[in-house]
Amino acid sequence: MTRLNDHNVLVAKEIIARYPKKKSALIPLVHLSQQQNGYVTDDAMRHVAELIDVTPAEVYGTASFYEMFRFEPTGKYLINICGTMSCQLMGADALMHHAEHTLGVRAGSTTPDGLITLQHAECQAACTEAPTLQVNYRHRYRVTLEAFDQLVDDLRSGALEAVVPPHGTLARNRQQIPADRAVGVTDPDDVTEGPAWIQVTPA
Amino acid sequence: MSTDYTENTDRVVSPLPWAPGFYPGDRPQIVTSRFQYEDGHTIERYHATGGYEGLRAALAKSPADVADEVKNSTLLGRGGAGFPAGVKWGFTPQGVWPRYLVVNGDESEPGTYKDRLLMECDPHQLIEGCLIACYAAGLSQCFLYIRGEMPLAHERVAVALDEAYAAGYVGTGILGTDFGVDIVLHTGAGAYVVGEETALIESLEGERGMPRLKPPYFPAAVGLYGQPTIVNNVETLANLPFIAKEGSAAYTAIGTATSPGTRMIAVSGHVMRPGVYEIVNGSTTFRDLLYGDEFCQGIRDGNDLKAFVPGGGSAPWFTADQLDVAFEGPEAGAAGSMLGSGAVMVMDSTTDIPAAALSLVRFYAHESCGKCVPCREGGTWLYRLVQRIVDGNGTDADLQTILDVGQSICPGDMPHASSERLGLDAVPFPYKMTTICFVGPSAYVPIHSAMTLFPEDFDALVTKRGERRSIPVMAGAGE
Numbered sequence: 001m002t003r004l005n006d007h008n009v010l011v012a013k014e015i016i017a018r019y020p021k022k023k024s025a026l027i028p029l030v031h032l033s034q035q036q037n038g039y040v041t042d043d044a045m046r047h048v049a050e051l052i053d054v055t056p057a058e059v060y061g062t063a064s065f066y067e068m069f070r071f072e073p074t075g076k077y078l079i080n081i082c083g084t085m086s087c088q089l090m091g092a093d094a095l096m097h098h099a100e101h102t103l104g105v106r107a108g109s110t111t112p113d114g115l116i117t118l119q120h121a122e123c124q125a126a127c128t129e130a131p132t133l134q135v136n137y138r139h140r141y142r143v144t145l146e147a148f149d150q151l152v153d154d155l156r157s158g159a160l161e162a163v164v165p166p167h168g169t170l171a172r173n174r175q176q177i178p179a180d181r182a183v184g185v186t187d188p189d190d191v192t193e194g195p196a197w198i199q200v201t202p203a
Numbered sequence: 204m205s206t207d208y209t210e211n212t213d214r215v216v217s218p219l220p221w222a223p224g225f226y227p228g229d230r231p232q233i234v235t236s237r238f239q240y241e242d243g244h245t246i247e248r249y250h251a252t253g254g255y256e257g258l259r260a261a262l263a264k265s266p267a268d269v270a271d272e273v274k275n276s277t278l279l280g281r282g283g284a285g286f287p288a289g290v291k292w293g294f295t296p297q298g299v300w301p302r303y304l305v306v307n308g309d310e311s312e313p314g315t316y317k318d319r320l321l322m323e324c325d326p327h328q329l330i331e332g333c334l335i336a337c338y339a340a341g342l343s344q345c346f347l348y349i350r351g352e353m354p355l356a357h358e359r360v361a362v363a364l365d366e367a368y369a370a371g372y373v374g375t376g377i378l379g380t381d382f383g384v385d386i387v388l389h390t391g392a393g394a395y396v397v398g399e400e401t402a403l404i405e406s407l408e409g410e411r412g413m414p415r416l417k418p419p420y421f422p423a424a425v426g427l428y429g430q431p432t433i434v435n436n437v438e439t440l441a442n443l444p445f446i447a448k449e450g451s452a453a454y455t456a457i458g459t460a461t462s463p464g465t466r467m468i469a470v471s472g473h474v475m476r477p478g479v480y481e482i483v484n485g486s487t488t489f490r491d492l493l494y495g496d497e498f499c500q501g502i503r504d505g506n507d508l509k510a511f512v513p514g515g516g517s518a519p520w521f522t523a524d525q526l527d528v529a530f531e532g533p534e535a536g537a538a539g540s541m542l543g544s545g546a547v548m549v550m551d552s553t554t555d556i557p558a559a560a561l562s563l564v565r566f567y568a569h570e571s572c573g574k575c576v577p578c579r580e581g582g583t584w585l586y587r588l589v590q591r592i593v594d595g596n597g598t599d600a601d602l603q604t605i606l607d608v609g610q611s612i613c614p615g616d617m618p619h620a621s622s623e624r625l626g627l628d629a630v631p632f633p634y635k636m637t638t639i640c641f642v643g644p645s646a647y648v649p650i651h652s653a654m655t656l657f658p659e660d661f662d663a664l665v666t667k668r669g670e671r672r673s674i675p676v677m678a679g680a681g682e
Contacts, residue, residue, distance in 0.1 A: 125350070
């Protein structure tokens with residue numbers, strides 16, 4: 001049973017209501033399912049499709065385009081090591097080599113205990129602090145080989161549970177739009193004479 | 204975030220742990236003025252430092268007057284193309300409603316590191332900028348698209364939006380006027396090409412992030428849901444509160460006539476003090492940036508400079524011959540490259556040039572959305588060829604094939620820098636292209652630059668064919 005649970009269905013409906021067209025909620029809802037299940041399941045994609053009135057194929061078609069969605073069981077911690085130029089210049093290849101040896105898996109695989117998935121990644125927008133990696137998309141800067149080992153130890157011992165939520169959880173909070181303050185969606189098909197604060201001279 | 208893991212290296216570490224890599228300096232600060240405060244992301248600090256006064260000043264004027272003010276400021280878009288924001292707003296067709304604002308927070312150009320800091324350290328400034336843009340251009344709803352790999356930016360912007368709604372800055376009847384707009388925070392899911400504005404719109408519509416065929420050239424005419432849509436970069440919008448509050452004259456007093464104000468740049472790679480700096484436009488050369496005391500303080504370990512990328516991974520490379528080129532778009536263009544998104548990556552004399560080029564070719568090959576054949580097929584070819592050469596298995600024929608494949612993506616003369624050493628003259632930017640967007644050409648640019656400026660490094664590799672070099676296991680290769 002990996003459809004969205006009751007609570008997440010409510011969250012999903014709130015998200016959908018923010019967009020003029022339901023399909024715009026596709027990526028946020030697939031994220032929501034990944035937060036619930038740790039990866040994107042077929043059932044979850046079917047459920048998302050029902051919620052936004054598209055086919056499951058359309059959900060998969062879009063979701064499969066994006067790097068962050070994983071369609072197979074993934075470690076509780078996803079370590080992405082950046083290999084793009086700024087990091088490559090500062091030793092990213094050696095860091096990845098070390099990481100593969102330390103964890104005993106090749107990039108793209110998960111440790112046998114299911115705790116850590118290691119991945120090669122592209123630019124993480126922290127280029128001055130190279131080499132960088134992200135654990136569940138939380139940045140680590142200027143990562144030395146020793147720092148990597150320490151990180152793995154801390155992940156294994158649970159010392160980082162407070163700062164690094166399990167894979168799938170991105171932001172730990174969600175934007176709340178209060179009903180009494182919301183303007184509501186602007187339907188693209190609702191061609192009006194323009195927003196209230198603009199004086200439009202008739203053509 | 205904890206910074207427990209940052210204590211390695213002899214490089215200078217920035218003084219502000221909450222803004223890693225940022226150095227304030229003794230220069231005018233338009234968009235980074237609150238980075239000095241650890242609580243710069245809170246509404247309390249924002250109020251205490253002139254926050255939302257730009258919005259109040261804007262609401263006291265007519266939308267048309269605010270739009271004129273922005274036009275007069277000649278604020279150039281900071282996403283990479285450098286198009287004037289006020290002019291872009293003017294492309295919206297008369298009398299067609301509703302119109303939307305889409306904020307491009309999908310920063311992922313290699314070397315670029317500024318928008319994430321702006322969202323993490325001063326989210327209210329961005330929100331205020333969005334509100335001013337919506338008011339001036341009559342935009343009915345705003346979607347703030349943040350790259351998925353930036354959860355801290357999401358958390359900060361989400362809290363800031365909640366605060367701004369509660370304080371009456373966002374939503375209905377803003378500050379007691381009839382101006383009302385929702386700002387919806389939207390999450391990306393990892394795709395470089397989504398930084399292209401029509402791909403961003405596709406992604407926001409729940410589709411695969413593929414750029415749209417042009418024309419129409421600007422989504423200002425036909426954009427989100429087929430309606431007029433303004434797409435602006437985070438840094439561009441972050442300039443608006445200053446312009447609205449202080450006026451366009453105060454803005455144009457900083458910088459030059461053609462590129463007023465400041466811009467954020469990130470210098471990374473083999474320098475003593477890699478960092479993010481807000482510089483006054485027209486005030487520096489590349490030499491100032493790389494060697495100046497207030498910037499990067501020279502090349503690491505006293506090494507010589509070998510090459511640098513002046514404007515993000517998509518930009519043709521420069522060498523020491525171009526150090527005295529001014530950090531200005533037209534000058535960089537005449538010298539054979541571009542400033543792009545304000546990202547400089549520096550390579551010292553120890554750099555393995557083919558391997559460095561490979562890291563960029565692989566990036567663009569990997570990030571091709573697959574829509575245009577020259578990019579989808581050509582990018583992958585380039586990546587495989589360069590990988591083979593770097594592995595020590597390349598031949599002279601491979602070097603020629605790279606140029607042939609490149610011609611199918613960028614026909615004709617390819618821009619490159621001059622080289623005194625090789626007796627080469629510069630070919631000015633831009634290139635011609637057979638693809639819709641710049642991802643395809645960007646796969647060719649780095650390897651073309653590297654082969655043009657350092658042919659001996661490639662010759663050495665292909666003539667040593669068979670002697671396998673000891674290189675680390677290349678993670679993700681073949682993905």
